[in-house]
Amino acid sequence: xxxxxxxxxxxxxxxxxxxxxxxxxxxxxxxxxxxxxxxxxxxxxxxxxxxxxxxxxxxxxxxxxxxxxxxxxxxxxxxxxxxxxxxxxxxxxxxxxxxxxxxxxxxxxxxxxxxxxxxxxxxxxxxxxxxxxxxxxxxxxxxxxxxxxxxxxxxxxxxxxxxxxxxxxxxxxxxxxxxxxxxxxxxxxxxxxxxxxxxxxxxxxxxxxxxxxxxxxxxxxxxxxxxxxxxxxxxxxxxxxxxxxxxxxxxxxxxxxxxxxxxxxxxxxxxxxxxxxxxxxxxxxxxxxxxxxxxxxxxxxxxxxxxxxxxxxxxxxxxxxxxxxxxxxxxxxxxxxxxxxxxxxxxxxxxxxxxxxxxxxxxxxxxxxxxxxxxxxxxxxxxxxxxxxxxxxxxxxxxxxxxxxxxxxxxxxxxxxxxxxxxxxxxxx
Ligand code: UD1
Numbered sequence: 028x029x030x031x032x033x034x035x036x037x038x039x040x041x042x043x044x045x046x047x048x049x050x051x052x053x054x055x056x057x058x059x060x061x062x063x064x065x066x067x068x069x070x071x072x073x074x075x076x077x078x079x080x081x082x083x084x085x086x087x088x089x090x091x092x093x094x095x096x097x098x099x100x101x102x103x104x105x106x107x108x109x110x111x112x113x114x115x116x117x118x119x120x121x122x123x124x125x126x127x128x129x130x131x132x133x134x135x136x137x138x139x140x141x142x143x144x145x146x147x148x149x150x151x152x153x154x155x156x157x158x159x160x161x162x163x164x165x166x167x168x169x170x171x172x173x174x175x176x177x178x179x180x181x182x183x184x185x186x187x188x189x190x191x192x193x194x195x196x197x198x199x200x201x202x203x204x205x206x207x208x209x210x211x212x213x214x215x216x217x218x219x220x221x222x223x224x225x226x227x228x229x230x231x232x233x234x235x236x237x238x239x240x241x242x243x244x245x246x247x248x249x250x251x252x253x254x255x256x257x258x259x260x261x262x263x264x265x266x267x268x269x270x271x272x273x274x275x276x277x278x279x280x281x282x283x284x285x286x287x288x289x290x291x292x293x294x295x296x297x298x299x300x301x302x303x304x305x306x307x308x309x310x311x312x313x314x315x316x317x318x319x320x321x322x323x324x325x326x327x328x329x330x331x332x333x334x335x336x337x338x339x340x341x342x343x344x345x346x347x348x349x350x351x352x353x354x355x356x357x358x359x360x361x362x363x364x365x366x367x368x369x370x371x372x373x374x375x376x377x378x379x380x381x382x383x384x385x386x387x388x389x390x391x392x393x394x395x396x397x398x399x400x401x402x403x404x405x406x407x408x409x410x411x412x413x414x415x416x417x418x419x420x421x422x423x424x425x426x427x428x429x430x431x432x433x434x435x436x437x438x439x440x441x442x443x444x445x446x447x448x449x450x451x452x453x454x455x456x
Contacts (some may be wrong), residue, residue, distance in 0.1 A: 039432040040454040041420035043402055047279060049449040050287035050318075053272045054080040054440040055104065055265040058128075059230040062203040063265065064088045065131035066231065067108045068095060068139055069211055070238060072260025076106040079265060080440040083125075083433075090122045091129050095136055116140030120177060123148055126437070130158055131200065134208025137170050137181035144178050152409045153368040160201035164192045165208055168217060190217045197223035197248065197338045203231050210240035212254030220249045225339040226295045230266050237261050269295040270345045271439060272319075274414045276300075277349045279321035280308050281356065281422050286449060288319045298342050299350075306330040306357070326396070332361040348374045348415035351392060355383040356422070358396040365390050373408035374415045380405055381423055402427040410438045421451060428456070 055078035065088065067074045079085060079101070089099050089106075096114040100107045116136055123129040123146040130148050137143045148158065162172045162179070169186030172179045190209075194201055202223040209217040222228070224246060232245045238261055241253040272291040279286035280303055293300070293314050300319070303310065307329045310321040332354045336344040344367040354361035355378055365371050375385045375392055380403045384395040402425030407413035413435040420427035432455075435442060446453055 037431060037433055038456050039417070039429040040456050041402070041417065041427045041429065042452070043421050043423040043425065043427065045282060045421045045451050046284045047282050047286045047421075047449045047451055048284040050289055051275050051445050051449050053267040053275070053288065053290040054078070056080075056227060056230065056268040056270075057082055057084055057438050058199075058225075058268075058270070059227040060085060060265045061088050061126075061128040062131050062207065062227070062231050063234045063263070064092060064106075064108070065128070066135060066207045066235060066238075067092065067097065068114070068132060068135040069207065069235075070258045070260055071110045074108045074260050075262040076108070077262065077264040078104055078267075079106045080104070080268065082440055083437045084128065087122050087125045087129065091118055091132055094118050094122065095132065114140050116143035116145075116181075118143075118145045120146035127156060127200065130161065131204045131207065133161070133179060133181060134165050134168075134170055134204055135211075137183065138208060138211050141183055143181040145181070146178055147174065152373060153371045156368075158201075160194055160196070160198050161204045164194070164201060164205040164219070167192050168205070168209055168212060170208065186212070186215065188215050190215060192217065192219045194219065194221040197221055199223040199225050199228065199338075202228055202250070206231065206242065206250060206252060207235065209252040209254060210235055210242070210258065211256075212252075213256045215254045217252045217254065218249065219252075222248050222250050223338055224248060226266065226269060226292065234261075234263050237263060267292055267317075268438075270343065270411070272296060273299050273343070273346045274349050274418075274439070276303070276310075276319055276321055277346065277353055278418050278421070279310075279319075279323070281323060281353055281418055283322045285320055285322050288321070289317065291317050291319050293317065293319070298340060299346060302332070302334070302342070306332060326356045327358055329357045331357055331359045331396075332363065334362070335364045336366050338367070344368060344371060345411050347371060348411045349418055351375070351378065351385070351394065352415050352419045352422070354394045354396070355385065355400065355419075356396060361394040361396065363392045363394065365392075374412040377405040377407075377412075377416055378419055381419055381427070399424055401425055404428045404430070407431045407434050410434045414439065417453075
């Protein structure tokens with residue numbers, strides 16, 4: 028597969044303030060396509076995925092699947108995944124360290140190759156992110172893991188015919204990993220409770236079901252899987268990315284002039300749209316044509332925000348950094364509590380460098396709205412922080428230089444092209 032051009036040397040020059048107008052089309056979902064790609068390990072047959080975004084993370088998953096022996100070809104937004112040789116159960120540290128979703132290959136690969144050695148994903152700027160729920164669940168399902176020198180070694184052991192797993196927290200990754208690892212346990216029934224219910228899990232269940240998996244309980248917190256002998260190839264189209272959509276919607280609320288965001292799954296973004304409506308932001312939505320049209324209003328007329336991030340259908344942690352930019356510009360006191368990740372507030376210091384007034388008390392950001400933000404040199408620490416800082420810089424008076432901007436290419440496809448189309452100018456330098 029061709030490497031994608033990340034278009035960047037790591038710094039972005041943004042002159043503000045700018046206005047976003049015109050329309051932007053949302054790409055396929057990053058968080059849906061990654062576990063789906065990992066699940067292609069469950070079949071020998073050819074899988075064709077449509078609406079696959081061209082992102083650094085998709086490229087990382089491609090490398091991982093290629094290490095395992097799959098052949099992958101990309102043709103525009105279509106990914107063709109084939110198995111032309113025997114799979115290998117060893118995945119080195121280099122690709123795995125780049126993203127945690129890599130670990131979702133471990134269960135399916137162990138089922139196929141019987142013995143595996145897969146690098147453990149490393150630390151992350153959002154705080155401690157262990158994989159204990161994954162490993163404990165897999166063990167009940169008959170995949171025993173030992174950890175040595177930064178690798179997890181997996182082998183198949185005996186397991187019961189009726190397996191009950193209760194997740195201590197509705198982890199998205201663990202829910203996806205356990206479902207994918209259960210579908211090929213022929214003759215066994217696996218019940219997983221306290222599952223996450225994010226729309227990306229629905230996408231994965233739809234994909235697996237179309238492959239021949241027997242899964243009950245879609246869109247609920249209890250999923251029951253009846254293992255089957257084999258799964259077959261298929262063509263599948265990935266749903267649009269709700270976090271990319273949410274990011275452009277928030278951008279529209281801050282700097283939009285009738286900004287149209289197309290290919291939005293409105294249902295997946297109810298919590299954001301309801302919240303924007305409650306504080307006084309007006310927008311037009313079409314559920315039939317899947318778009319949102321939104322303009323900036325006078326921030327002085329808006330009510331304050333009080334947000335708690337929570338598992339779906341709660342407010343997504345992946346939109347928390349972006350929404351904190353909006354909260355910074357609304358007069359009065361807003362609060363944002365982060366309940367999913369222990370240290371997802373790296374963008375706060377950067378926003379304060381731009382003139383925001385935010386202080387942290389435990390896991391809550393207390394935000395005193397300011398009249399405007401001013402351009403400054405700032406640094407992105409992770410994907411969504413990078414998106415938030417970009418929005419902040421676009422709304423700010425004067426010039427900002429955002430370093431470590433490459434994080435943004437993990438999750439925003441064709442960023443420069445899309446921004447160009449809505450009248451936004453940015454320069455890589
Ligand atoms: C996924 C998303 C990420 C999103 C997050 C929460 C992908 C590729 N990534 O990440 O964008 O921010 O969901 O919506 O889909 N935990 C444990 N042990 C485990 C697993 C998780 O303690 O074995 C903890 C984590 O440290 C975290 C919390 O559970 O505090 C939630 O994490 P999880 O839902 O697993 O997030 P990811 O699947 O990694």
